[in-house]
Amino acid sequence: MRRVACAERPDWRAKAAGCGFGFHTIDDAPYWDESAYYAFSLREIERDIEAPTEELHAMALDMVERVVANEAWLRRLAIPEPYWDWIAASWRERQPHLYGRLDFAYDGTGPAKLYELNYDTPTSLFEAAFFQWQWLEDQLARNALPAGADQFNSIQESLVEAFGSIARSIARPFRLAAVRASSEDQGTVAYLRDCALQAGIDCELLAMEDIGISADGRYTDLDDGVIGCLFKLYPLEDMFRESFGQHLPRSGLQLIEPPWKAILSNKGILPLLWETHTGHPNLLPAVFDDGGELPRGWTRKPLHSREGANIAMHLANGQQFASDGPYDGPCIRQASHPLPAFDGRYPLIGSWVVGDRACGMGLREDATPITKDSACFVPHAIVEEARGVLMA
Amino acid sequence: MKRSRTAALLLMGTAPILLTACNSDREASRQGLYTSVEACVAATNDSATCKQAFAKAQQDAVATAPRYTSRAECEAKYGAQQCVERNDNAQHSFFGPMMTGFFLSQMMRNGAAMNGFNSAPAFRDNRGDWQRPATGAGAGTGGVYRGGAGTAMVPVSATPDRAVTVSRGGFGESSGSRGAGS
Numbered sequence: 344m345r346r347v348a349c350a351e352r353p354d355w356r357a358k359a360a361g362c363g364f365g366f367h368t369i370d371d372a373p374y375w376d377e378s379a380y381y382a383f384s385l386r387e388i389e390r391d392i393e394a395p396t397e398e399l400h401a402m403a404l405d406m407v408e409r410v411v412a413n414e415a416w417l418r419r420l421a422i423p424e425p426y427w428d429w430i431a432a433s434w435r436e437r438q439p440h441l442y443g444r445l446d447f448a449y450d451g452t453g454p455a456k457l458y459e460l461n462y463d464t465p466t467s468l469f470e471a472a473f474f475q476w477q478w479l480e481d482q483l484a485r486n487a488l489p490a491g492a493d494q495f496n497s498i499q500e501s502l503v504e505a506f507g508s509i510a511r512s513i514a515r516p517f518r519l520a521a522v523r524a525s526s527e528d529q530g531t532v533a534y535l536r537d538c539a540l541q542a543g544i545d546c547e548l549l550a551m552e553d554i555g556i557s558a559d560g561r562y563t564d565l566d567d568g569v570i571g572c573l574f575k576l577y578p579l580e581d582m583f584r585e586s587f588g589q590h591l592p593r594s595g596l597q598l599i600e601p602p603w604k605a606i607l608s609n610k611g612i613l614p615l616l617w618e619t620h621t622g623h624p625n626l627l628p629a630v631f632d633d634g635g636e637l638p639r640g641w642t643r644k645p646l647h648s649r650e651g652a653n654i655a656m657h658l659a660n661g662q663q664f665a666s667d668g669p670y671d672g673p674c675i676r677q678a679s680h681p682l683p684a685f686d687g688r689y690p691l692i693g694s695w696v697v698g699d700r701a702c703g704m705g706l707r708e709d710a711t712p713i714t715k716d717s718a719c720f721v722p723h724a725i726v727e728e729a730r731g732v733l734m735a
Numbered sequence: 736m737k738r739s740r741t742a743a744l745l746l747m748g749t750a751p752i753l754l755t756a757c758n759s760d761r762e763a764s765r766q767g768l769y770t771s772v773e774a775c776v777a778a779t780n781d782s783a784t785c786k787q788a789f790a791k792a793q794q795d796a797v798a799t800a801p802r803y804t805s806r807a808e809c810e811a812k813y814g815a816q817q818c819v820e821r822n823d824n825a826q827h828s829f830f831g832p833m834m835t836g837f838f839l840s841q842m843m844r845n846g847a848a849m850n851g852f853n854s855a856p857a858f859r860d861n862r863g864d865w866q867r868p869a870t871g872a873g874a875g876t877g878g879v880y881r882g883g884a885g886t887a888m889v890p891v892s893a894t895p896d897r898a899v900t901v902s903r904g905g906f907g908e909s910s911g912s913r914g915a916g917s
Contacts, residue, residue: 363748388737417892466916476742493737500739511862522907525914543864545890550909551915555900562874569896577906577915587905703738715846716914725737 344451346380346685349488352377352481364474366527369716375470376719377478381690381706382726383451388495388704391455394580395625396445396694396701399457402606406615407434410606419631421646421673422613423583429592430602438601439509441535441574442468442502446714447625447692450683454624455692458677459644463600463608464576467693468526469534471500471705475722482724493725496703498695499538505698506542513544514571514597518564521576523550528576535574551577552729559592572597579605580647587699610646610675634675634692642679645670651715656681666713681712690712690721751790765848766840768857768865768891775839781848788854792837796856799868800831801888814861834860835866838867838891857891865891 352358355377359367367375410416411431422430443462449455474494482488519536521528532548541545547564554570555563562570573596574584582588583605591602606612613629621628637643643655652668658679682689688708695703709718769775775785800821803809809818813832836857842900843847855867866888909915 361748362744374866443824446834457756461917464916473744476739479738496738498739499742520906525910525916528914528916532914533747534744540745541743541888544889550907553908554906555903556905557898558899558901561896561898563898563900565848567900569898577910581909581915582906585906585908593755596796607747632895649915 344384344387344449346379346690347382348379348689349377349482352485353480353606355478355481358477358481359474360475362473363530364469366530367470367474368461369473369527369714372717374719375474376414376708376721379686379721380425380478381685381721381723383495383723385493385725387451388725391449392692392694392704393448393701394497395447395455395457396696399445399460399625400443400696400699400701402616402620403460403462404611406612406619407603407606410612410615411435411603416615417606420606420609421579422605422609425589426583426592426602426605430605433598433602434468436530438597438599438603439512440604441505441509441697442600443604443607443696445694446697447694448680448682449521449692456627456680457613457625458627458691459610460571460612461497461693462606463579463604464649465693465695466576467707468498468529468531468695469691470720471496471695472502473534474704476719478722479724488724491727494703494723495725498697499701501695501697501702502535502538503541506539506544508698510542510544513599515545516564516568516570517546517572517574518549518570519546519574519576520549520554523552532574532576546574548596551575552586556590562587562590562596570596572599574599578647579608610644610648610677611673613677614675627680628678630676634674637676640679641676643674643676645672645674647672651709651713651718654713656713664711664713666715682714692716763844766834767828767837768838770836773783775837775862779839779841781841784852785847787841788839788852792854792856793834795854795868796831796834798823798882799856800858802831804829804831812860817861825913832860835859836865858888867891 350559411434417427417631443460445460447455448458454653476641483492511636536546536548549564553565557563557587562621564570574590575598617626617629637655637656637657639661640655640659645653648668648670651666653670654666656664656679658681682691689712690706690708691714693705694701706721706723707714707718708721709715737894767778772785772789776782785842806818809830809832817832818830819833820828821831834856838855840853857865857867859865868888
């Protein structure tokens with residue numbers, strides 16, 4: 344794994360505009376950054392990222408099976424009781440899911456360490472699946488990459504295939520919703536809609552705020568059509584506590600991601616995974632937080648923080664980092680395992696699972712060891728090292 | 736190879752993302768898929784438009800239905816007894832599915848239909864899924880998959896259940912303007 348400086352494509356901004364990638368720059372700060380890329384060997388990808396992703400995904404699904412039947416654990420995860428039966432039923436019925444992202448700390452040596460599962464509302468999808476792919480194709484065509492360079496990224500193919508395989512079990516009408524004012528989230532659902540259409544599924548976009556409720560507790564779109572299935576790029580735990588949430592269990596609405604994802608999009612799954620698989624090479628030690636002072640070597644994360652908010656990190660050497668944010672409530676502790684630094688940047692690997700298959704990755708790098716919403720997306724390539732270069 | 740062989744976009748980037756907002760004069764489109772003129776009238780209470788839309792869809796079906804060189808190929812996709820032989824202008828013969836419904840789209844303002852409509856024939860394949868030609872009503876959205884030689888088809892949903900909305904805005908309260916993704 345190396346960070347390699349690389350000339351940008353002269354026309355990448357025009358290309359971004361052409362494919363609807365409007366959020367390559369957010370609040371005047373760059374988000375898409377192709378002035379460098381990360382180079383991996385195929386062995387690093389397959390042994391250290393792809394295989395552990397598939398294994399951890401299977402372990403995570405296995406945990407759902409255990410947690411839905413365990414009231415003490417559901418309580419530990421701060422899932423409100425009125426939703427327990429509905430979540431359990433969604434798992435018993437194996438309601439279809441689409442995708443998830445595992446975040447890893449990895450430096451090219453030793454096992455990748457799982458930071459968390461983003462299994463409910465993962466973003467950075469379009470840039471990983473499509474724009475990164477286009478970058479590789481363009482740079483190969485310009486001879487800006489070693490001949491034969493590849494990328495761990497069949498995400499788009501996998502999305503279209505996954506939509507195709509769950510098409511029969513998606514209730515219609517199918518709507519995809521995100522927060523109206525977030526261009527990043529809107530771009531992500533527009534992309535998912537494109538993938539669904541390519542799989543032959545008729546669907547429309549809707550702003551989360553425009554969802555309506557009928558007198559008998561069914562959810563409607565702007566034409567008063569009763570929504571059959573809703574893909575919501577919106578946290579389940581937020582829906583639970585908002586005023587329309589109470590209708591979810593009896594509304595007949597199908598959700599993607601399905602209700603059982605509430606168990607996996609919760610950092611409480613990390614101590615449960617550790618308890619069940621203590622010592623697993625890809626897991627970091629994790630416990631539920633008792634609220635006391637954070638000792639050296641531990642990081643505190645709320646059960647439900649996103650985009651690196653409200654994280655407190657106390658490194659073994661005494662250094663401390665903290666990020667602010669809007670989240671409170673119960674927390675977990677995870678053994679501190681700082682991100683590696685490459686040229687003063689801290690890359691976090693997002694490894695995608697679509698359907699149940701590990702199918703690609705995207706890297707985001709920040710200027711500090713906590714990856715926040717300010718982190719830039721940097722493309723990657725699989726490049727086989729020439730032996731002579733390694734020995735030189 | 737560890738990457739997608741191809742990655743293309745259908746609609747993204749071809750038009751700005753349009754979210755219909757709740758606006759004051761309540762301009763919206765009404766779209767429906769109907770299996771008969773009677774079903775259309777029951778839903779829209781607009782007998783004249785339903786009859787015209789049906790007639791136009793029937794006429795268009797000859798030109799826009801998926802085309803197969805043999806009855807067997809067509810029936811493999813649309814089911815037994817569901818295909819008919821047709822001729823194009825040059826008297827070439829081919830097989831295509833029977834029109835089993837029609838699609839009607841009207842612009843509405845303040846709850847009333849505005850002048851004009853779009854219609855298209857609709858076909859139901861042997862899995863029960865509806866589709867219509869990519870041209871005609873809603874044209875410009877591009878083809879999604881090929882129903883048969885020459886004609887790109889897009890999926891359409893059957894007319895949804897309706898329910899009077901009593902309230903909106905009960906989701907999205909937590910987010911403010913920040914995104915909700917992670």
